[in-house]
Amino acid sequence: MIALIRNEIQKILLKKKMLLILFLLLIFVTLFSYGQNYAYERTIEQFEAETSETAFDWRVPAGQRLDDLERRRSNESIPDEVRASFDREIQQLNYFIDNDINPITPTAFKFNAEFAEQGIVLFIPLLVVILAADLVSGEFSKKTIKILLTRAVPRWKILLSKYLALLMMTTILVFIVAVLSTLVSFLFFRELGASEPVVTGFSVFEGQLVSDSTVLVSRLQYSVFIYSLVWFVSIIIASITLLISVTVDSSSSAIGILMASLIGGQFLQFFLAEWELVQYFFVTNLDLTRYLTGSYQPVEGMSLTFSILTLAVWGGLSLIFSFIIFNRKDVLV
Amino acid sequence: MASSVLKVSNLTKRIKKTQIIHDVSFDIKEGEILGFLGPNGSGKTTTLRMVVGLIRPTSGDIQICGHALKEEYINAMSNVGCIIEGPDLYGYMSGYKNLELLGSMSKDVTKKDIDEAVSLVGMENRIHDKVDVYSMGMKQRIGLAQALIHKPRLLILDEPTNGLDPQGIHEFREIVKKLAEEKGISVLISSHLISEVQLMCDRVSIINKGRIIKNASIEDMLSTGEVIWTLDDPGKGQRILEETFEITSTIDQRGLSANLDISRLPDINKAFFDAGLRISLVDNKKQTLEDLFLSLTHEEKI
Amino acid sequence: MFKKIIWPLIVTSASILSILFLYGFIASITVSRGEEEPVSSEDQTEPVQEFTDELPVAEVSDILVMGDSLGAGVGDEENRGFGERYRDLLTEADGEERTLANMSVPGYEAPQLLEQIESGEFDSAIASTELIIISIGGNDLNRLQIEDELTISLEFEETLSTYIGNLEASIEAVRALNPEAQLALIGLYNPYRQENPELSRFLMEWNFETQLLASGDDRITHIPTYELFQYHLDDYLSFDQFHPNGAGYQAIAEALDRILN
Ligand SMILES: Nc1ncnc2c1ncn2[C@@H]1O[C@H](COP(=O)(O)OP(=O)(O)O)[C@@H](O)[C@H]1O
Ligand SMILES: [Mg+2]
Numbered sequence: 001m002i003a004l005i006r007n008e009i010q011k012i013l014l015k016k017k018m019l020l021i022l023f024l025l026l027i028f029v030t031l032f033s034y035g036q037n038y039a040y041e042r043t044i045e046q047f048e049a050e051t052s053e054t055a056f057d058w059r060v061p062a063g064q065r066l067d068d069l070e071r072r073r074s075n076e077s078i079p080d081e082v083r084a085s086f087d088r089e090i091q092q093l094n095y096f097i098d099n100d101i102n103p104i105t106p107t108a109f110k111f112n113a114e115f116a117e118q119g120i121v122l123f124i125p126l127l128v129v130i131l132a133a134d135l136v137s138g139e140f141s142k143k144t145i146k147i148l149l150t151r152a153v154p155r156w157k158i159l160l161s162k163y164l165a166l167l168m169m170t171t172i173l174v175f176i177v178a179v180l181s182t183l184v185s186f187l188f189f190r191e192l193g194a195s196e197p198v199v200t201g202f203s204v205f206e207g208q209l210v211s212d213s214t215v216l217v218s219r220l221q222y223s224v225f226i227y228s229l230v231w232f233v234s235i236i237i238a239s240i241t242l243l244i245s246v247t248v249d250s251s252s253s254a255i256g257i258l259m260a261s262l263i264g265g266q267f268l269q270f271f272l273a274e275w276e277l278v279q280y281f282f283v284t285n286l287d288l289t290r291y292l293t294g295s296y297q298p299v300e301g302m303s304l305t306f307s308i309l310t311l312a313v314w315g316g317l318s319l320i321f322s323f324i325i326f327n328r329k330d331v332l333v
Numbered sequence: 334m335a336s337s338v339l340k341v342s343n344l345t346k347r348i349k350k351t352q353i354i355h356d357v358s359f360d361i362k363e364g365e366i367l368g369f370l371g372p373n374g375s376g377k378t379t380t381l382r383m384v385v386g387l388i389r390p391t392s393g394d395i396q397i398c399g400h401a402l403k404e405e406y407i408n409a410m411s412n413v414g415c416i417i418e419g420p421d422l423y424g425y426m427s428g429y430k431n432l433e434l435l436g437s438m439s440k441d442v443t444k445k446d447i448d449e450a451v452s453l454v455g456m457e458n459r460i461h462d463k464v465d466v467y468s469m470g471m472k473q474r475i476g477l478a479q480a481l482i483h484k485p486r487l488l489i490l491d492e493p494t495n496g497l498d499p500q501g502i503h504e505f506r507e508i509v510k511k512l513a514e515e516k517g518i519s520v521l522i523s524s525h526l527i528s529e530v531q532l533m534c535d536r537v538s539i540i541n542k543g544r545i546i547k548n549a550s551i552e553d554m555l556s557t558g559e560v561i562w563t564l565d566d567p568g569k570g571q572r573i574l575e576e577t578f579e580i581t582s583t584i585d586q587r588g589l590s591a592n593l594d595i596s597r598l599p600d601i602n603k604a605f606f607d608a609g610l611r612i613s614l615v616d617n618k619k620q621t622l623e624d625l626f627l628s629l630t631h632e633e634k635i
Numbered sequence: 636m637f638k639k640i641i642w643p644l645i646v647t648s649a650s651i652l653s654i655l656f657l658y659g660f661i662a663s664i665t666v667s668r669g670e671e672e673p674v675s676s677e678d679q680t681e682p683v684q685e686f687t688d689e690l691p692v693a694e695v696s697d698i699l700v701m702g703d704s705l706g707a708g709v710g711d712e713e714n715r716g717f718g719e720r721y722r723d724l725l726t727e728a729d730g731e732e733r734t735l736a737n738m739s740v741p742g743y744e745a746p747q748l749l750e751q752i753e754s755g756e757f758d759s760a761i762a763s764t765e766l767i768i769i770s771i772g773g774n775d776l777n778r779l780q781i782e783d784e785l786t787i788s789l790e791f792e793e794t795l796s797t798y799i800g801n802l803e804a805s806i807e808a809v810r811a812l813n814p815e816a817q818l819a820l821i822g823l824y825n826p827y828r829q830e831n832p833e834l835s836r837f838l839m840e841w842n843f844e845t846q847l848l849a850s851g852d853d854r855i856t857h858i859p860t861y862e863l864f865q866y867h868l869d870d871y872l873s874f875d876q877f878h879p880n881g882a883g884y885q886a887i888a889e890a891l892d893r894i895l896n
Contacts, residue, residue: 142424146418152406154407169649171653
């Protein structure tokens, strides 16, 4: 079994998928951190121009943002959900100001968490899909499945070794995303900020942001939380991708199907938020990090436990079906 | 005689309601090369896929070295090496990596086994190049090495010479013959080329439209031939053939002709002579596998 | 190269990272547990508004818990809190079943508690009960901790007096509704590991003032928790390092049992 897993890891590495993924990652991380740095410098310039002071105080732009939000929330025409999300941001900002937590100056650790929060619904799943889509379908389209399945090894072992190899590579991939986003953004911001405090565990109670159950953790710890959720999501995506990969005979259709579900799912959750079934779709539940930050939720009644359970069911069923289908499949290529 | 290395009985396969394989049975003894002959689309590949467990038979049994494929998959498959429809290897790895990787999937395959297989197929020089840059002939050699590294007792080759040049075909044939002779490996080799089967195999199973229409040794098949006698009284000769030897014959301008086992020819000639017939010429045309094949598949059509 | 270096590297790093992520994953679930409670007790089909108007507090009960997240039992793996745990201790002792009501709201500070009591919504619940356990003040005090050092003493005094004032008013309001009931005030403990003499002094003073308030009425008891938690933070704190865990709540329940009976 260990030899099988080793073989699969070797195949993944030799296919140079990781290089493509690293390349994509590097481009996106660089673009984003450059953009953030640029925006931050503009904020400082604006601050200096307006106040003619030289020492930048983050409270001023935070206050401005607060005023801006207040103005927008008093606009009669905006829908209630959006107003509620403004309210939450206002309360959060107030909390930051009251507790002297600087939400504006960018640091590497703030960036890596933000990158994960943004990437968890689409970008990171996509990287996992690139890694996993041809795991089985590639063997079919290249016909190498025949030399793999005519050995004295039962089929379930072959699929299991592929899945375990995929899990290992997915785990390492998530770590690489964390490290790369930290390192690259550090080059821009020159500020690590690993020990800065951050509040998490905001809860929404009676429509109010309750800060009672919040916890002060360091940025480092917070990033561990965020990336653990990313890891969980990635594993689920990997399992679902395995199912698709086992079902179709070509890697490109596997990637196509998954991209369509990921992107289509995003639309679904905004256009059909009223439709109860939407909350059971896996894509709707990918954004686990929003439960940690207390931000706006598109579908009412969803919670972290709910989302985790839904995803776990999707992942588990995908695995079961993958094994059943793979075991039964006639190899006709 | 040695025991059966492969025994296929009453195999059928249905894909989406159309029956592709009908009740196919054959077996291979130790050290034997069996040719699996049939025109394109006759069901050779489908049958071989079932034998190596790539697809499930709709019904029927497959036994490899006494292990039923269904119940003892691992034991059965550890005795099999195969190439089904061309050598499909991982193109992004070297030939050697391919062998190493596949070798690690079987028990007790050492570096020495791999090196042996490589030298057997004569690929020592290019073994560390990427498979993507190999010629078809080189791929086929690695394909063969891949099927041999775990020292199987049964080698299954599906149209192995497709896409090879005459030189390559010749070399490949020699390697397979050597394997059977020196190592006692049984070989099941499918082909739509009669010459190939004639040159390599001990026995042949002819398949057409998913049915086995003949199972016999090459010698038996080829010893049947057409004999033409030029006699002074062809009518009398015909009667003797009919009454004494139960052989039907025809008379035309060439003379008296009949299809028979050549080994009976001396007896017949003696009987003609004893009956006072004057034989001016006996012509014996050896039947080729091609004639047999055509006549058999032709019968099928009627 | 692959077999000797890359493969062992991948295996070890993947295993270590998996353990780290698994830990982080469980930790994040625990951290956002506070959010789960109100959501999960809410009927899925009911809109949130209805729920806010009407907390599910029994009209008549033997024990009534009010106050903040400690009262609500945040951090307790079994979600029982000291209220249920104390009630179960009583039942164990005499076999008698008692009813329990809980009107705690995570995040409440003393002024909010007063508001809640004065709103009149819980009048019948307060009037009918035999024992009222109040946990309040943690959030009032906690708000101070990140403020800067110069002004902290001043702010502390101010916060403390606001708290005492509100608590006094709350007790008076309760007494007006129910002159008979036994009252128990849960003291504050120090959830922070590092010795901070300033903070210790504040906590002492805070608890002392609360105790003073309780001593004015022999039907009001102060339940000290400071010593209880002092050397048991590892055992008694939940993952968030702030709220008690099940064992912590059990310790509070036992203290209640010891002091009240
Ligand atoms: N997946 C399939 N679905 C339906 N029919 C098939 C399938 N694969 C092969 N066949 C049919 O089965 C017959 C035998 O095919 P095959 O075994 O490949 O022949 P051979 O290898 O002898 O050329 C052909 O007539 C072909 O049309
Ligand atoms: Mg074929």
